[in-house]
Amino acid sequence: MAAANKKRILYVQRRAPYGTLYAQEALEMLSMGAAFGQRVGIAFLDDGVFQLKAEQTPGALGMKNSGRMVRALELHDLEGIYVEQESLVERNLEPGQLVLAGKVLPRVELSQLMAEQDLVLSF
Amino acid sequence: MAAANKKRILYVQRRAPYGTLYAQEALEMLSMGAAFGQRVGIAFLDDGVFQLKAEQTPGALGMKNSGRMVRALELHDLEGIYVEQESLVERNLEPGQLVLAGKVLPRVELSQLMAEQDLVLSF
Amino acid sequence: MKFALLVNEGPYQHQAADSAWHFARSALAKGHGISRVFFYHDGVYNGTRLGVVPQDERHIPERWALLAKEHGVDLVICVAAAQRRGILDAAEGRRHGKDADNLAEGFRIGGLGQLIESGIEADRLLVFGD
Amino acid sequence: MKFALLVNEGPYQHQAADSAWHFARSALAKGHGISRVFFYHDGVYNGTRLGVVPQDERHIPERWALLAKEHGVDLVICVAAAQRRGILDAAEGRRHGKDADNLAEGFRIGGLGQLIESGIEADRLLVFGD
Amino acid sequence: MSTLHLINKSPFEKDAFDSCLRHALPGSAVLLIEDGIYGALRGTAPGDCLEQATEQQRYVLVEDLRARGFGPEALVTGVQLVDYDGFVDLAVAHEPVQSWL
Amino acid sequence: MSTLHLINKSPFEKDAFDSCLRHALPGSAVLLIEDGIYGALRGTAPGDCLEQATEQQRYVLVEDLRARGFGPEALVTGVQLVDYDGFVDLAVAHEPVQSWL
16 A cells, blocks of 8 residues: 555553553554554553553552553554653653653644544544 | 341442443342332432433433433432532532432532441442 | 444443444435444443343344344454453354353454454544443 | 452453452451352453453453352342343343353352342442442 | 544543543534533533633534433533434544544 | 542542542541552642542552552652552441442
């Protein structure tokens, strides 16, 4: 498919990990679908930024490490990994505390980015 | 069972109807359990007060009328039907717009009432 | 126009499955196409054939199946989400050594790729969830 | 002390079933009793025997069943909530003319009265949900 | 084309409504469905917020509004009612369609 | 006996945290579990709110805190950590136990 025909697809992650499975299953979908040759990105905003927190240790709960799945995003050929600045600030998280170095964007720029997509996937 | 041995049980309804089934299934439980000879009450607060709104007409959605189930509460031998005043005000609802005449309580009194229960059931 | 729908919640508990069905029916009535409805997360529970619903209540899985039968809508249950939650077709049931299966007629088990494919091919993808 | 638990959500999708299980296990380890776990709303999905879970992941229905086997915990699935959502035992399946059923061993189908009963008899009733 | 934002959550219970309004660009459309319709009630904080979002087209799904016992007279000004057919038309006219779950 | 309030929701996403704190009487206990633990983070609006609720005993479930990548140093002052055994002890010591779902 020619680049001009590629669809821009954005996964929007607004939920915290562990309390629900939404975040994890969205990541599973992204990793399966990333190979479809489209222009795929992922955005973390609101409680979704908690998915990026380093040092997640869910062992005592017997749950899979969601932070490790997030880190694996860097292995995929993604158009971009975006993190909303205001969401980080409201939650007292700093970029240095995150499992990966996404592109931190102010809300106004993330809003623009979301509006430019062909497809927005929410979970 | 002697009155002194009866348990005080309060159903706490904090969710709106239709968007989820929680409210309706909680009412089903109450109507089944009301006959157990305990001192059973129900409290509507936060979005739960929307369950009380008169003139619900879910026919076009093919869903059961939740307001009718709420009205049927008056048929049960309940200790009380309580409605939080602040929750009504925040949602611009007036007692006259409700399907039944519950006891409207200010938040501070409802808080006290909840604390006096033996059992609080949330859905 | 060709729509694809993603349904993320099970029947009854959340209104999402209802809203998606009403949207699909209206779109079809207006002459649009629904190429596929993909069921993910708890949405896979829409595909059970074991539901017992009172006569006077809507039967959500059967309603979906009718849409498939009358309009050729492709109803796809995500295999990964379904396995975890105990929704299996006969082949999956056998493969995993189960003594039963529960997928309703009109639905099929498929992979996540089929959602992505829908998203690419359809003119619009709408997500219904909680 | 005697506890009863109410679980309002299905396995995996929400943490409620996990939290309830961890609470039960800790209470039992400390010498308390768990008289009953009652599954309501989407909680009834905890009782399926058709779930297929990867080896390295927790199997929530089996974990509940083990609690029933080792500690005699009564695992009750609400019949009204279960029928709507397609969770049936063999008798229910036959009664409603279904060709299959899916309730896991260790669970039983019961009425809402059994939750109320638990609430009355137990020293504490804890609710786990979303 | 501009975005159609879908909100299906009560603004009193969840943050989807607030987050959507913070992110919706001028010229985009916002459609309130399911429990989202509570966001359009006159005399409430979320309603005031919606009323002031004059740079967006704002719609309420009438089937969900009626189900919950409300009619147009309960809504803030500037909001248009649509039925499911209108919902389909909005989805045709906008791209992408973004759900705020 | 006094109430044990259970909060399992993120205060940023849902209203359960706020509603619970508005209703919890002096002398009651509040235990944050699951996504509720985000309500105890230092340097956030909900955290400030929890810190000021000095008339209630405030607890955080450590298994849920660690799972989400946080430790005691991230929490506001006045909050005690408990594990699942401590959760059971709190449920024994309080009545009723009220879940804010």
